[in-house]
Amino acid sequence: MLRPIRWMRRGIAPLLAPLLAAGLAFAPARAARASPVDVLGFGARASAMGATGAASAEGYEAVHANPALLSLSRERRLTLGLEGAIFDLRAGDRRLSYAPLRGSLIGATLPIPFGGALADRVTIGLGFFTPFDVVVRGRILYPETPQFPLADRTQSVAVQAALGASLGRGVRVGAGFAALAALSGSVTVATDASGRVGTLVEDTLVASYGPIVGASYDLGAYRVGATFRGELVGRFNVVIHAEDLGGIAVPPLNIAGIAQYDPAAVALEVARVKGPWKVAIGATYKRWSDYPGAVEATVRCPEVDPDTGEPFTGSCSAPAPAAPGYSDTVVPRVGVERSLALRPGATAHARGGAFFEPSPAPEQTGASNVYDNARLGLSVGYGLALAAPLPRLTLDLFTEVQLLLPRAHQKRDEPGAAAGEGGAVRARGVLVAGGTTVGVAF
Numbered sequence: 098m099l100r101p102i103r104w105m106r107r108g109i110a111p112l113l114a115p116l117l118a119a120g121l122a123f124a125p126a127r128a129a130r131a132s133p134v135d136v137l138g139f140g141a142r143a144s145a146m147g148a149t150g151a152a153s154a155e156g157y158e159a160v161h162a163n164p165a166l167l168s169l170s171r172e173r174r175l176t177l178g179l180e181g182a183i184f185d186l187r188a189g190d191r192r193l194s195y196a197p198l199r200g201s202l203i204g205a206t207l208p209i210p211f212g213g214a215l216a217d218r219v220t221i222g223l224g225f226f227t228p229f230d231v232v233v234r235g236r237i238l239y240p241e242t243p244q245f246p247l248a249d250r251t252q253s254v255a256v257q258a259a260l261g262a263s264l265g266r267g268v269r270v271g272a273g274f275a276a277l278a279a280l281s282g283s284v285t286v287a288t289d290a291s292g293r294v295g296t297l298v299e300d301t302l303v304a305s306y307g308p309i310v311g312a313s314y315d316l317g318a319y320r321v322g323a324t325f326r327g328e329l330v331g332r333f334n335v336v337i338h339a340e341d342l343g344g345i346a347v348p349p350l351n352i353a354g355i356a357q358y359d360p361a362a363v364a365l366e367v368a369r370v371k372g373p374w375k376v377a378i379g380a381t382y383k384r385w386s387d388y389p390g391a392v393e394a395t396v397r398c399p400e401v402d403p404d405t406g407e408p409f410t411g412s413c414s415a416p417a418p419a420a421p422g423y424s425d426t427v428v429p430r431v432g433v434e435r436s437l438a439l440r441p442g443a444t445a446h447a448r449g450g451a452f453f454e455p456s457p458a459p460e461q462t463g464a465s466n467v468y469d470n471a472r473l474g475l476s477v478g479y480g481l482a483l484a485a486p487l488p489r490l491t492l493d494l495f496t497e498v499q500l501l502l503p504r505a506h507q508k509r510d511e512p513g514a515a516a517g518e519g520g521a522v523r524a525r526g527v528l529v530a531g532g533t534t535v536g537v538a539f
Contacts, residue, residue, distance in 0.1 A: 133251040145478020145495035146432025147450025149377040151366035152322030157204025160224040163311035164271025167261030176204040178534030186526035188243040195248035200228040224257040240465035267315030277331035287340040318371040331357035354392040385423040385457035442487040446480035461506040468524040470501035489538035501526035
């Protein structure tokens with residue numbers, strides 16, 4: 098995208114103004130990590146059942162939970178829905194304001210009509226979640242400012258596609274990818290022949306990808322499933338170049354960091370999948386220790402010395418931000434579904450679930466106030482499935498409450514913002530989400 102050039106009068110302040118404006122334009126305002134499907138789950142049924150699914154997912158939801166289970170879908174089905182979330186996040190006596198999440202969900206399954214040995218064995222699945230007002234939100238405030246990255250973690254487009262195949266004898270495999278938005282661009286600040294200073298801004302929205310691989314095995318009424326989701330990084334990188342500024346030398350400035358981050362994860366699950374009662378029990382391992390942090394150094398050394406043309410061996414880069422010190426986590430999950438036949442062709446489903454997600458973030462003992470809490474998630478939902486002789490429709494609803502368990506951050510060197518007695522900050526909060534989807538087979 099090309100933006101118009103604005104010219105200013107000559108002087109020191111005008112020379113610096115474009116640099117400051119460019120930095121403000123591209124420097125996000127809060128650290129944001131992980132996509133909405135990682136925080137809330139994907140699909141109304143899965144979200145109602147504690148975000149389980151590695152062994153129990155159905156339909157388009159298997160794109161995220163376990164692509165192997167797509168092969169169970171033998172009809173073309175399109176699902177549309179709405180999803181939202183509100184946040185009540187507090188640090189000490191302060192309530193931090195965050196915009197609610199509002200977005201749309203699209204899912205689809207498309208069996209491939211192979212013949213012979215591949216008949217009724219292969220299905221393609223698609224899944225999309227799109228917030229109404231953003232493509233991706235990555236904001237970085239000063240770490241001293243009280244903030245909860247959790248709220249911005251949900252503000253991103255999530256795109257997923259996968260293929261699942263049945264190998265026979267209860268064995269299923271699948272693979273696909275997930276995508277997040279990333280930003281790349283440059284800002285050039287220069288003077289023209291008349292001595293006026295202007296800026297030229299170019300930015301490009303690109304995608305970053307992470308693999309999803311799954312497998313499952315049926316054992317009578319039970320199923321075992323496993324899913325690997327690769328690291329998914331939504332990075333922004335805008336380089337500011339200053340040229341011909343009246344003898345003022347300004348090195349290239351990198352406004353760079355990570356707007357969204359999904360850690361590599363492995364989900365294991367065992368589920369009862371036949372009969373009126375369906376139960377799923379599993380756990381998800383998340384490799385948060387690989388998270389490098391939200392920001393990167395602003396000034397970097399060049400790869401080649403501009404004077405000699407040789408590899409640069411000097412030192413010129415700005416100090417790199419300290420590693421965030423995140424730890425790996427294990428998230429236990431449980432989900433249950435009770436099916437009840439209302440009449441021929443109509444079945445109701447009552448659902449519930451729970452999970453506990455430990456916080457990967459360390460205690461904020463210094464000046465930093467970037468808070469993250471362990472979360473206890475509780476969910477309920479309802480579904481209605483219609484089949485022949487009725488129209489082949491599905492309706493699913495869910496409500497999910499995540500309690501951010503109170504956590505005290507003991508400040509060692511200075512009290513910091515929102516500190517109470519003894520210099521401790523007590524962080525806590527609640528996330529309430531809900532949504533509904535309607536599917537039609539054709």
